[in-house]
Amino acid sequence: MKTAWTVDQIRRAEATIMGEPDPQTGVAPGDDGTLMRRAAAGLAAAVLRELRPASGRTVHLLVGPGNNGGDALWAGAFLRRCNVRVRAHLLTGRGHEAGLAALLRAGGTVTDVEGLHQPCDLVIDGLFGIGGRAGEPDRAIAEAIGDTPVVAVDVPSGLASDSCAPSGLRADLTVTFGGHKIAHLTQPDRCGPTELVEIGLDLDATGPPALRQWEAADVAAAWPVPTRHDHKYTRGVVGIDAGSAAYPGAARLALAGALNTGAGMIRHLGDADVSLLAEFPSVVLAEGRCQAFLAGSGWGDRDTRAARARLTEWTDTAPCVLDADALRPDLLDGLDLSDSLLTPHAGELARMLGVERSEVEAEPMDAARRAADRFGATILLKGGLQYVATPGETTVQMPVPGPAWTARAGSGDTLAGACAALLATGVDATLAAVLGASLQALTAADHPGPRPPERLAERFPDTLAALLAER
Numbered sequence: 346m347k348t349a350w351t352v353d354q355i356r357r358a359e360a361t362i363m364g365e366p367d368p369q370t371g372v373a374p375g376d377d378g379t380l381m382r383r384a385a386a387g388l389a390a391a392v393l394r395e396l397r398p399a400s401g402r403t404v405h406l407l408v409g410p411g412n413n414g415g416d417a418l419w420a421g422a423f424l425r426r427c428n429v430r431v432r433a434h435l436l437t438g439r440g441h442e443a444g445l446a447a448l449l450r451a452g453g454t455v456t457d458v459e460g461l462h463q464p465c466d467l468v469i470d471g472l473f474g475i476g477g478r479a480g481e482p483d484r485a486i487a488e489a490i491g492d493t494p495v496v497a498v499d500v501p502s503g504l505a506s507d508s509c510a511p512s513g514l515r516a517d518l519t520v521t522f523g524g525h526k527i528a529h530l531t532q533p534d535r536c537g538p539t540e541l542v543e544i545g546l547d548l549d550a551t552g553p554p555a556l557r558q559w560e561a562a563d564v565a566a567a568w569p570v571p572t573r574h575d576h577k578y579t580r581g582v583v584g585i586d587a588g589s590a591a592y593p594g595a596a597r598l599a600l601a602g603a604l605n606t607g608a609g610m611i612r613h614l615g616d617a618d619v620s621l622l623a624e625f626p627s628v629v630l631a632e633g634r635c636q637a638f639l640a641g642s643g644w645g646d647r648d649t650r651a652a653r654a655r656l657t658e659w660t661d662t663a664p665c666v667l668d669a670d671a672l673r674p675d676l677l678d679g680l681d682l683s684d685s686l687l688t689p690h691a692g693e694l695a696r697m698l699g700v701e702r703s704e705v706e707a708e709p710m711d712a713a714r715r716a717a718d719r720f721g722a723t724i725l726l727k728g729g730l731q732y733v734a735t736p737g738e739t740t741v742q743m744p745v746p747g748p749a750w751t752a753r754a755g756s757g758d759t760l761a762g763a764c765a766a767l768l769a770t771g772v773d774a775t776l777a778a779v780l781g782a783s784l785q786a787l788t789a790a791d792h793p794g795p796r797p798p799e800r801l802a803e804r805f806p807d808t809l810a811a812l813l814a815e816r
């Protein structure tokens with residue numbers, strides 16, 4: 346599991362070690378350069394690995410006015426000791442004093458932006474770190490970098506650390522310090538792989554992390570595996586009302602998702618289409634007790650009164666997954682959704698919040714958190730990267746990310762079925778969302794290609810078997 350922290354948390358953890366910085370000078374009373382040298386040593390080690398063999402190679406440093414530039418300069422001084430040629434470009438004509446002195450003492454040189462056009466093997470981006478604002482790189486600098494590999498110091502410059510929005514330089518590797526920042530997990534295309542260098546920060550003392558990204562092993566460890574004492578009712582009965590005359594396939598897709606995720610039993614409670622059930626002989630039409638419900642996938646324009654009555658009854662009875670056409674504020678307002686899961690995509694979440702879709706897409710994590718608080722429900726915001734927000738909780742969960750092959754009609758219906766089957770086992774809505782979304786993503790990663798969603802769902806058991814074999 347990767348955890349990501351806000352800039353405020355990183356700064357507070359640093360201040361615990363060094364004291365609060367002086368507002369005039371920006372220098373902390375206990376700042377003897379130790380943290381920076383730890384960071385720079387880790388950065389230099391990562392660069393040496395990238396260059397291998399390093400001796401005789403050339404590295405350019407992009408140096409900004411703050412401590413991010415300081416890290417780059419100190420790393421440059423360390424690289425000099427390994428016979429790497431180092432040229433530093435000081436963007437604002439100045440750089441971290443001690444770092445610059447160390448680099449010059451070690452035989453590094455300072456160059457102007459023209460000098461950056463000379464050939465080099467690697468660029469270290471130390472323009473801006475967690476003190477940076479969102480912004481695109483200066484064109485002259487971007488041109489000078491060209492295709493040369495870039496190692497970003499802490500975060501790619503111009504990428505806002507607390508944000509999900511893309512901007513700034515593109516790095517081939519990001520070396521970060523103390524803890525991951527939100528942008529590392531939300532902008533993997535900008536950051537490249539991220540390497541974490543420990544510098545001794547106690548981030549747990551600053552409160553819960555902002556974001557947690559799940560990995561396959563975490564999914565395996567948390568999966569609710571049935572025990573010898575279980576039977577179909579304890580495994581969990583799922584009631585599903587999905588599909589309509591206009592969207593008949595939604596029922597089939599939701600059933601496939603729930604069945605292949607291990608539901609103990611499924612009651613098909615939508616407009617029954619018996620021919621559909623021929624394919625799923627274990628699904629029953631009989632009404633009865635359910636441990637979880639799924640409603641809304643493929644409903645289309647259902648009569649509001651009837652829809653509202655169904656949702657009120659079901660949310661009062663058991664945890665629910667509400668999807669697609671059930672995700673309307675006029676249907677949701679006033680329901681007790683505290684143990685339920687809403688599974689919108691960006692357009693549906695925008696409609697729920699009464700904002701533009703672009704606003705949700707710009708800051709999806711915030712939008713999911715706002716919706717969780719607004720509706721008092723757990724939210725799984727679907728998309729290329731997915732976010733699970735729980736009402737009253739600071740930490741947002743990111744299920745295992747998967748390939749974009751699942752971006753097609755019907756994937757949401759199978760996912761909703763998977764989440765409902767998990768809810769019925771008794772896990773809470775957050776875990777049901779994380780496990781269901783991760784299972785779909787991991788399966789898509791194992792079977793890349795344009796596999797239709799119902800066929801992909803048929804592979805869920807194989808993915809799960811492989812995951813659990815490692816447990």
Ligand SMILES: NC(=O)C1=CN([C@@H]2O[C@H](COP(=O)(O)OP(=O)(O)OC[C@H]3O[C@@H](n4cnc5c(N)ncnc54)[C@H](O)[C@@H]3O)[C@@H](O)[C@H]2O)[C@@H](O)CC1
Binds near residue numbers: 409475477478479522
């Ligand atoms: N404080 C510490 O203890 C440590 C800090 N470290 C490094 O220090 C960095 C933070 O340093 P700073 O707080 O000095 O901030 P930065 O070095 O990130 O930024 C310096 C200044 O650049 C200006 N700036 C930001 N974005 C800009 C833009 N797009 N265009 C023009 N100007 C812009 C801002 O006014 C900011 O104050 C971390 O990211 C990390 O690299 C590490 O050495 C580890 C220890």
Ligand SMILES: [K+]
Binds near residue numbers: 470474
């Ligand atoms: K940087």
